[in-house]
Amino acid sequence: DLAIETGGCVSDSLEMARFGRDHAATTLVVAGVRFMGESAKILSPEKRVLVPDMEANCSLDLGCPDEEFAKFRAQYPDHTVVVYANTSAAVKAQADWMVTSSIALPIARHLKAQGKKILWAPDKHLGGYIQKETRAEMVLWKGSCIVHDEFKAIELENLKKQYPNAKVLVHPESPADVVRLADVVGSTSAILKAARELDADTFIVATDNGMMHALRQQNPQKFFLEAPTAGSSATCKSCAHCPWMAMNDLQNLLEVLETGRNEIHIDETIRTKALVPIDRMLAFAKDYKAQQEKDQLDGTHHVLPRRVSITALLGSIILVSCYALLQNHWWGHPAGKPLTVASIQGNISQSIKFSADGLQLSYDTYIKSLENQSVDLVITPESAHPVALAQVMDQVGERIVHATKTNHTYYLLGAISEDSATEYANSAYVMNPDGQFYYRYDKHHLVPFGEYIPDLFEWFVKLLQMPFGEFQAGALVQNPVRVKSLWIAPNICYEDLFGEAIARSIRQNSQKGMQPHILANITNLGWFGYVMVLDQHLQIGRMRAFETQKPIIRTTNTGITAYIGANGQ
Template sequence: MPRLDTAVHDVATDVIAAPEGDAPYGGVVADEAWAAEVRRLATERDAVLLAHNYQLPEIQEIADHTGDSLALSRIAAASEASTIVFCGVHFMAETAKILAPEKTVLIPDARAGCSLADSITGEQLRSWKAEHPGAVVVSYVNTTAEVKAETDICCTSSNAVDVVASIPADREVLFCPDQFLGAHVKRVTGRDNLHIWAGECHVHAGINGPELAERAAADPGADLFIHPECGCATSALYLAGEGAVEADRVKILSTGDMLTAARATEAESVLVATEVGMLHQLRKAAPDIDFRAVNDRASCRYMKMITPAALLRSLREGADEVHVDPVTAERGRASVQRMIEIGKPGGGE
């Protein structure tokens, strides 16, 4: 654990500031004393600490495992620890609970939601299914447990094309909730009977085409790592098609695949279109490469609600525990398992 602050203090005296409104928990410095106390409490609780790639760097550094949401949930299910502390957003902790129902699952701040997961409810999906009887429902893992329970097969951004391609060509497909990932799948598969829900992640949707074109023109030798949830994914392919960017430099990648590509690229610089927390892991994976955000304002406030104070509070108090109705969990687990059987299950968002 690298030193994050020069001052070492007594964590036992820290007063965790109660949040006002939707403000995150504060009042704690992520220094060596904090790190030592977090590790002590994790051992005391028999807890494994998981951190999503979009978390604050100090949260990523203290975690036992860092990665995308599905890979972390699978690690959680396989772990011998009795408690999972999921530093991410709420649907991710729910997925961990679905895959490991016998374990205690904590999220350091239950208010850490997700605009994409919130863009479709179980009731809305049931109504949509009623309009298309016989259709196969494919849901991105970035959905609530209730939506997973109404889903036939889940998918990740790295295997969404494979999941849809596995469905007989004459079956209608309802794809939810991300419209940009859905458009990517439809473009690759050429499938006309794929219906797409109009949901989006507000952070990824805000990374736009003109911004990408401007950054790419300023650094023509850079690779472009584009998450398929981004509003600029189509623009990236257009730039390649028009010759403005070399086609082999445009890579549409999940967060997990970005790390693999970072280790393999021969470019000196990479423009990254996803939430800015991903830069920390990319720079660790390939420290000699200049990784820069296409939009340096692309920060998810929900992800950043998992603060050092929130993590300390969670371990001290056993807060906030995540529960999923057993029937909902069983149905959701089936949709996730079907996805895993198709292949490439480790790459999450």
């Protein structure tokens, strides 16, 4: 979390090293184990590379000493040497190729196609998986990861019986009998991708349980179980936690930042040699990705029937031609003075949003942001404070009013309006720099079953004999809000899907002398997790901007917050 908040990088060793190489910073702090720091230094020799604890190591690295590896390599002079990223710079310097788990299979297939024999180190399980999948002729170093080596197939089978619908995600450093039980075998990034994209609610994950935080954070609506490393009689049902990675704590990190200690140094001769297999892999990965993209395009063409292909092609040509003709044709015109806007994306998980802790977190997140902004307008997402506005003002109203007055800022916030004991609406309020609310917009297009009960299903609600509440819909056309010299037309959640309704609102308000200059969409999207709908909603907003020739400010809780120009960009 700290790395993300400070503009850093959370990824595997190679991606961290590449990020550090391309970043302008002259000092890199690698919160990982020693080989990760070395990888960063190999790619960035001119930079100072620090690690929180020099004793933080890796069992794969420790289990493959460079001198012993040199003797092993000498026994197979006709083999191409391929080493895993989890090795020291001194071992990498002896290799022809370095690989990560995400690119290991394609490189092994490439070498096999060239008739090469492969000497692999250090992980025997990953090597065995590569050998099985590619049928390449390989000699394996007998190392293993102390974390993944502990997964037990028999216990995993028992857990699968308890959760028969769960998908099993396994890192290929795991033993072969565990890999055989997997629905997906892949690298850290592949596991994260599978968790996002697979149509399943429950997952069993066989890799370092340090990943569970990221999995749960990115997929709050899904349930993740750690694959067992021991039987029911053991004191630890899942001990899949790297003790060396756990040595990276905030205290060590603070000391490194204050003192500059624990700097990584690599002999230049070794560094230069170690760079060769890394560069070779990076060049291969770039070409491989480009070929994959080309193959996907070719494959899409071939599976379509000829008539459909021609129709789709003609339709695409027409659409692209229309866009090309219209994208530089402006029927809008600049108006008013520039407005500075801050859109605040809180990333409040849906799983805690309606709890007392979640409500307090929303107050702290959004109001602190409001207090720190010196802009004309601050916008928060839909239901940023998921309670009645009166409750918000009772608890934190003084802070909000003080911030708007101090910063001379307009404040648009998402909250619940309460017109009576039984009438509520999903609303957007605007406060002026004098600390007074002067505008309210109520959501018109409500979500069935989430915000209201459709008429045809009221019988079902009565049958349950349970109290169900629902929101009141706002008017289809509502006035925009004046912020300084500009009119802003809000809409909430998926209302920007209804282009005809937005066009009608713009047209009718223009006739009243209140033509909107800017559209503002506030939305939550926390219900969906990290799925394709987040990008789809952004694309919908782009189309609304292009067809109305009006810029759009999108402010989301967990989606994609963005400013979209009047040309849809």
